[in-house]
Amino acid sequence: MYDEPGARGRLGETGGVSPDLPSPADSAAPEAIDPPEADSRTVPLDFEQALDEFLGKWALVESLVDRLLEEADGQIDAFQRALRGDAWETLRRDAHRMRGGAANLVAAPLASAAHAIEAGAAARDRTGVERGVSRFRQELDRLRRFVADRRSPQAQRDSALPRRRGCES
Amino acid sequence: MRILIVDDDYVTRAKLKAILSERGDCDAAPNGDVALSMVDEALNESVPYDLITMDVDMPGMTGEDVVRAIRDREWNWAKRMGRPTREANVLMVTVRNDAQTVIASFRRGCEGYLTKPVTPEKLNVALAKLGFEPKPCEV
Numbered sequence: 001m002y003d004e005p006g007a008r009g010r011l012g013e014t015g016g017v018s019p020d021l022p023s024p025a026d027s028a029a030p031e032a033i034d035p036p037e038a039d040s041r042t043v044p045l046d047f048e049q050a051l052d053e054f055l056g057k058w059a060l061v062e063s064l065v066d067r068l069l070e071e072a073d074g075q076i077d078a079f080q081r082a083l084r085g086d087a088w089e090t091l092r093r094d095a096h097r098m099r100g101g102a103a104n105l106v107a108a109p110l111a112s113a114a115h116a117i118e119a120g121a122a123a124r125d126r127t128g129v130e131r132g133v134s135r136f137r138q139e140l141d142r143l144r145r146f147v148a149d150r151r152s153p154q155a156q157r158d159s160a161l162p163r164r165r166g167c168e169s
Numbered sequence: 170m171r172i173l174i175v176d177d178d179y180v181t182r183a184k185l186k187a188i189l190s191e192r193g194d195c196d197a198a199p200n201g202d203v204a205l206s207m208v209d210e211a212l213n214e215s216v217p218y219d220l221i222t223m224d225v226d227m228p229g230m231t232g233e234d235v236v237r238a239i240r241d242r243e244w245n246w247a248k249r250m251g252r253p254t255r256e257a258n259v260l261m262v263t264v265r266n267d268a269q270t271v272i273a274s275f276r277r278g279c280e281g282y283l284t285k286p287v288t289p290e291k292l293n294v295a296l297a298k299l300g301f302e303p304k305p306c307e308v
Contacts (some may be wrong), residue, residue, distance in 0.1 A: 053288050054187050064180050096226055100264055101180035103286045 044143040046106040047150065053106065061105070065147055068101055072110065072140050079117060079133045083126065091129065092121035098136075109139045171216060172196070175204040175235065176224040176262065181287065185222055185262070188289050192301070193219070201230030201238070208239050208257075212246040218257040220301070223279065225263040225270055232261060233270070237277040258299045262287060 045065065054061050075098055082091040099114035113136040120128030170193030174185045182197045189195050196218075198204035204221075211217050221239065225232035236259050247254040260281040261274045271282055283295040293303050 053286075054184060055191075055289060057187050060183060060187055064183055068180065093226070093228065096264070097178050100178045100285055103264075104178070104180045104184050106286070 042109050044107060044109055044139065044146040046108070050106040053104075064105055068105060068107070068110075069140070069144055069147065071101075072098060072136070076133065076137055076140070079129070079136070083129055083133070088121050088124050092118050095121060095132070107143060110136065110143055113139045170194070170219045171211065173198065173204060173207060173211075173218045173221045173257075175199075175201070175222065175227075175232070177227040178224070181224070181262070181285065184287055185292075188287070188292055189220075189222075192296075200227050201232070201235035204235055205238055205242070208242055212242060215250075217243070217246075217255055220296075220299075221257045221259045222262045222283075223259055225261060225265050225274065232263065233273045233277045233279075236261075236274065236279050240278040258301075260295055260299065 047061070050061050051058060075094060078094060079091060082088075082094065095114045095118035099111050099118055102108075102111035102114060113132060116132035116135060117129055118132075120126075120130075120132050172189050172193050172195045174182050174189065174195055174197040176182050176185070176197075177199050179199075182199070186195045186197060196207055198207055204223075208218065208221075223232040223236055227235075230238070239259070240256065243256050244254055256278070258281070259279040260283055261279045262283045262285060263270070264285045265271075266282075266284045274282060281295050281299050283291060297303050
């Protein structure tokens with residue numbers, strides 16, 4: 001009468017691998033989010049894509065961007081404290097979380113910098129983490145300026161805020 | 170439909186909620202302990218979750234361990250109530266796509282796997298594989 005817990009998703013017993021498994025080529029890659037290397041040409045945050053991905057919920061995107069900026073600001077000190085205390089796992093996990101948040105808001109350069117910290121922490125590479133934190137700070141400054149410019153009255157006159165097609169009601 | 174979103178990152182929680190709220194009532198938990206309390210509560214109310222999205226890398230319990238604990242709870246609940254087991258569809262939503270994590274997730278009882286960053290289109294495809302109908306406006 002009772003199904004064994006977890007039986008539905010088990011491998012091996014059903015004789016096959018779920019079709020949802022990534023291909024071997026995908027599996028060879030360490031992780032999924034692999035934002036482009038940040039440089040001055042990469043837009044700090046793709047508002048239009050973010051708006052698309054949040055189904056046109058502009059107020060939500062704005063509030064999340066504000067929260068990301070605030071949290072990332074405080075996170076720099078936390079990164080440095082963790083590095084001083086050799087708290088590698090805390091460092092890795094915090095960087096991982098920042099990376100996920102930035103990537104989901106389509107802030108690729110900040111996500112990339114967080115990824116560098118995460119990778120450095122996983123390898124216990126102090127120099128790598130320091131470089132990553134420095135890049136994270138630069139990208140955060142660039143993102144903050146970008147968002148402020150985007151919200152300036154002139155910018156709002158020049159281009160109306162993007163609105164997602166359909167699905168908005 | 171009842172949906173539980175489990176992720177330690179608030180942006181991911183907000184994004185999943187923005188997308189999934191068109192499909193049903195969404196609750197959210199920032200870690201495994203809170204998620205398990207919510208699953209317990211839902212089972213005790215006899216209104217279990219239909220869909221659970223689960224991050225892997227979280228403080229405390231990992232997502233794979235949370236899934237296993239959910240399956241144990243569902244099984245114990247069914248035994249206690251004398252009913253057939255009703256398992257929520259669990260979709261892992263994570264940046265990890267290494268084979269070890271994917272296999273561990275399925276072994277512990279998830280049904281689907283989606284890599285971040287989340288987009289409505291990717292989520293729609295993953296949910297369709299689990300048997301949920303696509304949202305008309307996203308087709």
